[in-house]
Amino acid sequence: MIEVVDITRTYRIGESSVNALNGVSLKIGQGEFVAIMGASGSGKSSLMHILGLLDVPDTGEYRLMGKKVSGMSEDELAAIRNNVAGFVFQQFHLLTRMSTIDNVMLPCIYSGERGEFRKAALERLDMVGLGQRSGHRPNQMSGGEQQRVAIARALIRDPMIIFADEPTGNLDTKNSHEIMRILTELHEKGKTIIMVTHEQEIAEYAGRIITMKDGRILDDRRKPSAAKQAELPPGELAVAASTLFQPTRMFGFFVQAFQSILSNKIRTLLSVLGILVGVASVIAMMALGTGAKAAMEEQLKSMGSNLLSIRGGSARIGGAAQGSGTVTRFTEKDAEAISELTPLVRRVSGDVTGLGQLVSMDRNWSSSVEGVDYDYGQMRAATPTIGRWFTRQEIQGREKVAILGTTVVTKLFGNLNPVDRVVKINRINFRVIGVAPAKGFSGPRDQDDVVLIPVTTGMYRVLGKNYLDGIFVEVSSAANIEPAKSAIDALIRKRHKVLPSNEDSFNIRDMTQFQQMLSSTTQTMSMLLGSIAAISLVVGGIGIMNIMLVSVTERTKEIGLRKAIGARKADIMLQFLIESVGMTLTGGIIGVLVGVGVSVILSTFAGWAVKTSAFSVVLATSFSVLIGLFFGLWPAQKAAGLKPVEALRYE
Numbered sequence: 001m002i003e004v005v006d007i008t009r010t011y012r013i014g015e016s017s018v019n020a021l022n023g024v025s026l027k028i029g030q031g032e033f034v035a036i037m038g039a040s041g042s043g044k045s046s047l048m049h050i051l052g053l054l055d056v057p058d059t060g061e062y063r064l065m066g067k068k069v070s071g072m073s074e075d076e077l078a079a080i081r082n083n084v085a086g087f088v089f090q091q092f093h094l095l096t097r098m099s100t101i102d103n104v105m106l107p108c109i110y111s112g113e114r115g116e117f118r119k120a121a122l123e124r125l126d127m128v129g130l131g132q133r134s135g136h137r138p139n140q141m142s143g144g145e146q147q148r149v150a151i152a153r154a155l156i157r158d159p160m161i162i163f164a165d166e167p168t169g170n171l172d173t174k175n176s177h178e179i180m181r182i183l184t185e186l187h188e189k190g191k192t193i194i195m196v197t198h199e200q201e202i203a204e205y206a207g208r209i210i211t212m213k214d215g216r217i218l219d220d221r222r223k224p225s226a227a228k229q230a231e232l233p234p235g236e237l238a239v240a241a242s243t244l245f246q247p248t249r250m251f252g253f254f255v256q257a258f259q260s261i262l263s264n265k266i267r268t269l270l271s272v273l274g275i276l277v278g279v280a281s282v283i284a285m286m287a288l289g290t291g292a293k294a295a296m297e298e299q300l301k302s303m304g305s306n307l308l309s310i311r312g313g314s315a316r317i318g319g320a321a322q323g324s325g326t327v328t329r330f331t332e333k334d335a336e337a338i339s340e341l342t343p344l345v346r347r348v349s350g351d352v353t354g355l356g357q358l359v360s361m362d363r364n365w366s367s368s369v370e371g372v373d374y375d376y377g378q379m380r381a382a383t384p385t386i387g388r389w390f391t392r393q394e395i396q397g398r399e400k401v402a403i404l405g406t407t408v409v410t411k412l413f414g415n416l417n418p419v420d421r422v423v424k425i426n427r428i429n430f431r432v433i434g435v436a437p438a439k440g441f442s443g444p445r446d447q448d449d450v451v452l453i454p455v456t457t458g459m460y461r462v463l464g465k466n467y468l469d470g471i472f473v474e475v476s477s478a479a480n481i482e483p484a485k486s487a488i489d490a491l492i493r494k495r496h497k498v499l500p501s502n503e504d505s506f507n508i509r510d511m512t513q514f515q516q517m518l519s520s521t522t523q524t525m526s527m528l529l530g531s532i533a534a535i536s537l538v539v540g541g542i543g544i545m546n547i548m549l550v551s552v553t554e555r556t557k558e559i560g561l562r563k564a565i566g567a568r569k570a571d572i573m574l575q576f577l578i579e580s581v582g583m584t585l586t587g588g589i590i591g592v593l594v595g596v597g598v599s600v601i602l603s604t605f606a607g608w609a610v611k612t613s614a615f616s617v618v619l620a621t622s623f624s625v626l627i628g629l630f631f632g633l634w635p636a637q638k639a640a641g642l643k644p645v646e647a648l649r650y651e
Contacts, residue, residue: 001160001192002028002051007060009046009215020046021057022215028194030160033187035206036196043215045165048196052085052163053077054564055645075568082110082566086154089648090166092146093561094138094153097263101125101134104152109256110566111157124152128182144175151182153565162186164195168202180205257578260551261586268583271547274540275587275627276594279620281536283595286616288602289527306346306481307379308473309509310338310488329467330492332455335373337491338473344484347474349373350455354463358451359424360412367408368450369425371458379474382452387419387434395454398461402430405448406438425451426462481510537620540587541627548580548635559639560647573640580632581625588624592617 009021020043028034028051038044049055050062053069056077062070064084069077081087094103104121125131128148138146147167154162164183168176184205187193195206203209211219261268312329332350339348349372356369374392377383384403394401402423409418418432430453439447459465475484485508492498498505552559559572599610 001030001065002026003061003063004050004057005061005063007050007057007062009043009050009055009057011046019215021050023060024215024217026210026217026220028192031187031190031192032208033184033193033206034195034208034210035203036194036210036212037198037200037203038212038218039198042212044196044198044212046215047212048163048165048194049645051194052087052161052564053081054648055643075570078110078563078566078568081564082107082157084160086157086159086162087564088147088150088154088162088164088167089561090169091557092138092143092150092170093557093648094146094149095558095561096138097259098137099134100130100136100138100141100149103138103149104156106153106562107157107565110562110568110571117156121152121156124155125149127155128152142175143171144178147171147175147179148182151179155186157566159191161192161194164193166196166198168197168199176202257575258582260555260575261579261582267547268586271544272540272583272587272590274543275537275584275624276540276591278535278537278540279588279591279624280595280598281532282620282623283592283612283616284598284602284610285532286619287595287599287610287612290613290616291603291610306475306478308475308481308485308488310471310473310492310506311469311509312506330471331467334492334495335468335471337495338471338488341484341487341491343476344480344487345473346476347375347379349376349379349472350468351376351470351472352455352458352463352465353469354458354465356425356451356462357427358408358412359427360418360421363412365408365411367405369453369458369462370450371453371455371463373455375474376452376472379472381439382436384434385437386417387432389434390454395456398456399454400428400430400457400461401433401454403434403436403452404432405436405446405450405452407446407448408451409435425453428461485510537623537627541584541631544580544583544628545631545635547583548576548632549638551579552576552635552639555639556642556647556650559642560644560650563642563644564648569640572642573636576636576639577629577632580636581628584624584628584632585621588621591624592620595620 004024004026006023006025007021008019008023011018011020022043024043024047026047036044036047046055050057053064056062056070060070061068064080069080072080095106098106101118101121104124105117108117108120122131122134125134128151130145130148130152133141133145138149141149147170151167162183167179167183171179180202183193183195187207193206195202197203206223208220208222210217211221310330330350335348335350339345351373352371354369356367358365358367372382374390374395377389382403383389387403389403390399390401393399402425404412404418404423412418412423413421418435421432422429423432424430436448436450436452441447453462455468459468473484473488475481488508492506493500496505562572596612599612603610
């Protein structure tokens with residue numbers, strides 16, 4: 001079953017070399033009970049580690065059931081250990097955060113098989129007399145009971161060979177004999193037992209005793225009463241060997257990873273704190289940015305969509321600009337001509353502006369007076385929330401009706417409804433017919449500190465103008481803005497006989513460019529705020545990596561145990577990555593809740609415009625997962641790269 005030929009093994013300790021094995025050759029048959037004895041440093045443990053596939057020889061050949069295993073990869077050796085070998089260690093190597101039955105089931109999660117393993121684990125615990133203590137943890141049990149749990153774990157995969165490394169070294173006489181009784185019974189049932197011990201009394205339980213000294217076999221003695229066990233028939237060997245090298249898929253370590261996270265609650269909390277703060281900052285900062293953008297968009301709506309503003313140009317005399325409108329002054333006929341540029345133009349409104357002194361009862365206020373046309377209300381989102389807009393008849397008849405901004409209403413009427421009340425504008429009585437919707441500030445200007453009156457009334461009754469200060473044009477679509485600008489430019493030049501070389505005669509401003517500029521600015525601010533907050537995520541990720549590196553060091557023996565019972569490099573790596581991502585994802589989820597809470601607080605108590613978007617939540621959560629993967633990769637690789645025998649010996 002087992003054959004080693006002239007194997008050697010040398011260890012480096014500092015700058016010196018230790019020859020643990022020097023040309024050892026050995027055969028062990030199926031069903032034998034072999035005890036390997038020797039003084040400390042004789043090489044007995046090194047030999048068992050090689051036989052148990054926990055270590056590989058430097059030179060020589062090792063065959064298991066006729067197959068050469070010396071050149072196999074670590075994953076192939078792990079599959080063999082999981083399917084063929086069961087290990088009983090002197091230090092027990094039970095995971096204290098897991099119950100007895102979970103410790104026994106541990107090798108099953110690396111088998112790649114599906115099934116109900118709890119029943120099989122209970123049977124193994126009953127076999128060693130601990131069925132009633134399946135729910136206890138290792139620290140609630142005596143040394144002898146813990147060793148029996150380790151034996152049950154070694155049996156869960158029904159291995160052909162049981163490797164016992166000083167199984168009674170930490171036990172008293174009574175428990176030592178109990179453990180040997182169990183191993184003897186297993187041998188009688190056909191199991192191959194390979195045991196390392198330094199006690200002659202314990203070695204006498206075996207049918208074959210191999211004594212080693214200085215890395216060589218000094219004596220190989222069989223008891224007269226122990227007949228050599230029959231080897232497996234060649235056909236059965238082939239079948240058994242073929243089952244060793246099937247690829248395995250393991251998923252049970254997901255549970256193991258989360259058990260590890262929960263076993264150190266304080267450390268986990270401190271680890272996820274940085275991620276929590278980072279995600280909360282990202283959510284809050286992006287909520288502020290999105291809220292500011294939404295508030296800006298609301299203000300931009302008041303400017304109208306696809307809007308053009310046409311203003312007269314400025315003449316220059318002696319290098320000094322004379323002011324807007326000193327060259328080209330628009331008339332109502334110009335506005336009518338522009339409105340006929342269909343289908344490019346949808347709506348047109350002439351505009352005149354000036355200052356007016358407003359008086360109502362014992363209150364007075366100085367405000368902007370703006371004369372506008374019928375379509376202005378829809379073009380500039382100025383349709384009253386209280387009252388109504390002007391009628392065409394009122395505009396044609398130069399009626400004295402007014403629509404007040406909310407600031408004017410507050411200054412003249414307080415909390416009273418101003419509709420149908422009279423207000424004097426430059427000593428002329430006007431009837432209030434509506435209140436314009438609130439628009440807030442646009443730079444230093446209060447857009448609500450305004451009085452809207454019919455454009456004809458403004459020109460001929462209030463401001464004394466026979467011309468328009470400007471014309472607002474709503475283009476039919478965003479795609480028609482440039483064609484509309486060209487058509488309007490040509491029309492005005494034709495009507496006012498303006499030469500193409502005279503560029504200062506009038507100007508046409510595209511308001512959508514201003515909207516795009518503001519939108520781009522707010523978006524840039526949002527990204528800047530989010531990027532600054534993301535820095536704390538990176539800092540949190542560094543903390544996660546530090547904790548995971550500490551965890552790898554603390555759990556070195558655990559990693560060695562997992563590899564001994566069949567865990568592959570990918571399994572160890574994935575488990576530590578799951579732990580890392582699990583912590584960052586937990587911090588991310590809590591951070592989302594905290595970030596949303598902070599946003600609500602800022603909105604409620606500080607009055608800031610905030611808006612939490614689904615994008616920011618998904619972005620922050622996804623980024624936290626990526627942080628876990630990135631910063632958990634190095635610790636995971638470090639854990640996966642540990643050698644089983646070195647990890648088990650780690651102090």
